[in-house]
Amino acid sequence: MSFVDDIVAESTNLRERAVKVMPGGITRSTLFLAPHPPYAVRGEGAVITDNTGHQVIDCNNNYTSLIHGHAHPAITSAAVKVISEGTAFGLPTDREVVFAELLAERVGLPHWRFCNSGTEAVMMAIRAARAYTGRDLLIRFSDSYHGTSDAVVAPDAAGVPTGTTRDVLVLPQADSAAFKETMASQGSRVAAVLIDLMPNRAGLVPVPQDFAGLVREQTDRHGALMIVDEVITLRLGTDGLAGRYGIRPDLVTAAKIIGGGFPVGAVGGRAEVLEPFNPLGNGSVSWGGTFSANPVTLAAGLEAMRSFNRTQVEALNTAGDELRATLHAAHIPVSGLGSLLRLRHPDLERLWWSLYERNVMVGTNGLIALSTAMNDTHLDNIREAVLAAYQELS
Numbered sequence: 255m256s257f258v259d260d261i262v263a264e265s266t267n268l269r270e271r272a273v274k275v276m277p278g279g280i281t282r283s284t285l286f287l288a289p290h291p292p293y294a295v296r297g298e299g300a301v302i303t304d305n306t307g308h309q310v311i312d313c314n315n316n317y318t319s320l321i322h323g324h325a326h327p328a329i330t331s332a333a334v335k336v337i338s339e340g341t342a343f344g345l346p347t348d349r350e351v352v353f354a355e356l357l358a359e360r361v362g363l364p365h366w367r368f369c370n371s372g373t374e375a376v377m378m379a380i381r382a383a384r385a386y387t388g389r390d391l392l393i394r395f396s397d398s399y400h401g402t403s404d405a406v407v408a409p410d411a412a413g414v415p416t417g418t419t420r421d422v423l424v425l426p427q428a429d430s431a432a433f434k435e436t437m438a439s440q441g442s443r444v445a446a447v448l449i450d451l452m453p454n455r456a457g458l459v460p461v462p463q464d465f466a467g468l469v470r471e472q473t474d475r476h477g478a479l480m481i482v483d484e485v486i487t488l489r490l491g492t493d494g495l496a497g498r499y500g501i502r503p504d505l506v507t508a509a510k511i512i513g514g515g516f517p518v519g520a521v522g523g524r525a526e527v528l529e530p531f532n533p534l535g536n537g538s539v540s541w542g543g544t545f546s547a548n549p550v551t552l553a554a555g556l557e558a559m560r561s562f563n564r565t566q567v568e569a570l571n572t573a574g575d576e577l578r579a580t581l582h583a584a585h586i587p588v589s590g591l592g593s594l595l596r597l598r599h600p601d602l603e604r605l606w607w608s609l610y611e612r613n614v615m616v617g618t619n620g621l622i623a624l625s626t627a628m629n630d631t632h633l634d635n636i637r638e639a640v641l642a643a644y645q646e647l648s
């Protein structure tokens with residue numbers, strides 16, 4: 255039996271039960287790969303153990319969110335302490351104040367609101383932009399993933415109402431001429447331009463500086479807002495990838511790393527742009543969220559972010575740049591920036607399994623997200639496994 259057959263055979267019982275109670279036996283579409291992924295049992299630092307006892311270096315890190323790997327001692331004890339004091343309240347807690355202060359200082363946008371996922375953060379930023387500008391139209395770019403809400407998935411995707419397209423324009427990524435032309439004809443209708451400066455779905459290739467600058471200039475010119483989706487890219491600089499571009503967005507969405515391994519989302523913005531949420535003002539937008547600003551999430555997230563200061567951000571980026579350079583030198587097609595890498599391969603499913611057999615787990619899309627839990631040996635093992643997998647599949 256092959257390695258994959260073995261894994262699948264050992265998971266048969268769970269898999270058969272799963273397909274009876276969940277469509278296709280899975281909840282997160284992005285985790286699925288045929289015949290069925292193994293089940294995670296335990297994570298410690300950079301390593302995961304699956305239900306068959308197989309151990310892998312985790313380069314997926316829950317799709318980039320575990321910046322310190324699994325079960326980081328300080329994050330775990332911060333979360334456990336809060337759990338023992340009560341996990342959720344119908345009152346705000348001091349942690350949201352402290353966390354908003356931390357994000358304001360770090361990202362350079364003064365006002366913040368919390369929610370539970372990147373999807374929600376994007377929805378909230380779009381709502382803010384529409385409420386603030388009094389306009390409906392959203393411009394976004396093809397092949398950029400911004401979560402699962404109607405406005406940001408493919409307009410022709412099943413289940414998306416046809417009316418959605420009326421208020422959303424999807425333009426080609428980094429096409430300055432198309433963008434300028436659209437802004438010239440539609441600019442006065444545009445509430446916001448939503449951009450990911452290094453979209454993962456589009457291959458994790460940074461947007462050209464000129465194009466990012468053009469979006470800033472055109473949104474300013476037409477009284478529209480610039481929303482930078484930093485759900486994945488916030489880890490690349492203390493003030494995110496926008497900071498590295500020298501761009502100050504009107505709104506930023508964050509999630510993943512800021513939750514310390516718990517569900518999270520946040521929107522940062524200029525004070526006047528988030529003013530519609532102000533219940534003391536003429537507060538036109540009411541937005542709750544039973545678990546928004548959850549104390550367990552925020553305690554874990556605070557610890558995670560405090561342990562990811564400028565020095566650690568830069569060290570992780572350097573490790574990523576070095577890994578990418580070595581893989582490039584060996585003619586492995588790899589993109590990305592800093593601590594985020596993306597392997598390209600015509601058969602990503604086979605690549606995934608080949609790496610998994612070699613004790614390395616990447617994203618099902620070839621994503622590698624480094625964590626501070628990785629040491630030089632882990633990084634060497636990742637490199638060797640990638641080289642061996644490409645060799646096997648060539």
Ligand code: PMP
Nearest residue numbers: 371372373399400401485486509
């Ligand atoms: N925006 C970007 C850029 C993302 O990569 C993702 C998730 N991968 C989201 C939004 C949605 O975040 P979540 O999965 O937490 O809803």
